[in-house]
Amino acid sequence: xxxxxxxxxxxxxxxxxxxxxxxxxxxxxxxxxxxxxxxxxxxxxxxxxxxxxxxxxxxxxxxxxxxxxxxxxxxxxxxxxxxxxxxxxxxxxxxxxxxxxxxxxxxxxxxxxxxxxxxxxxxxxxxxxxxxxxxxxxxxxxxxxxxxxxxxxxxxxxxxxxxx
Numbered sequence: 001x002x003x004x005x006x007x008x009x010x011x012x013x014x015x016x017x018x019x020x021x022x023x024x025x026x027x028x029x030x031x032x033x034x035x036x037x038x039x040x041x042x043x044x045x046x047x048x049x050x051x052x053x054x055x056x057x058x059x060x061x062x063x064x065x066x067x068x069x070x071x072x073x074x075x076x077x078x079x080x081x082x083x084x085x086x087x088x089x090x091x092x093x094x095x096x097x098x099x100x101x102x103x104x105x106x107x108x109x110x111x112x113x114x115x116x117x118x119x120x121x122x123x124x125x126x127x128x129x130x131x132x133x134x135x136x137x138x139x140x141x142x143x144x145x146x147x148x149x150x151x152x153x154x155x156x157x158x159x160x161x162x163x164x
Contacts, residue, residue: 045081
C-alpha cells in the first residue's frame, strides 16, 4: 500500500469541512482580533487557506528555509480566501497523488538559515505540518466565529447550531 493514500483521503475529508468553516467568515469582521496578541480573522483564515499549499514544497524540496523578511498574506475578501484554499488543496492533492513510499520516507527539513528547526520523513511533515496544522487553526477559527455569533457547521459531529 502506498503511504500517501490514507493521507489523501483525510485531506479530502478535512478540506471539505475546512471550506465550510471558511465560507462562514463574516466579511464585516475581517480585521477583528479576539485579543491584541491574536491574528486578525482575515490573517487566521488566510493562513488556513495557505497551509495546503505547503505540500508541493515538502514533496519537491529537501528543505525549506524560513525567511526573516516574510510578510504574511491577508485575503481581502471571502471569495479570495476560498479561491486560495481551493487552489492550494488541488495543488496538494496533485503533488501527493503519485508519490512513491521511498520519497515519502525520505528526510525533509525546515530551516532558519543553516539551523535545522525540524527534520522528519516527508510523510510525517505532510501529516503534522499540513493536516494537523490546518485542523488546529480551523479549531481556532471556530472560536473566532463563535465569538462573532456565526453559526458553526458540523465538523466531526453536530454543533449547537446545526445537526449532522
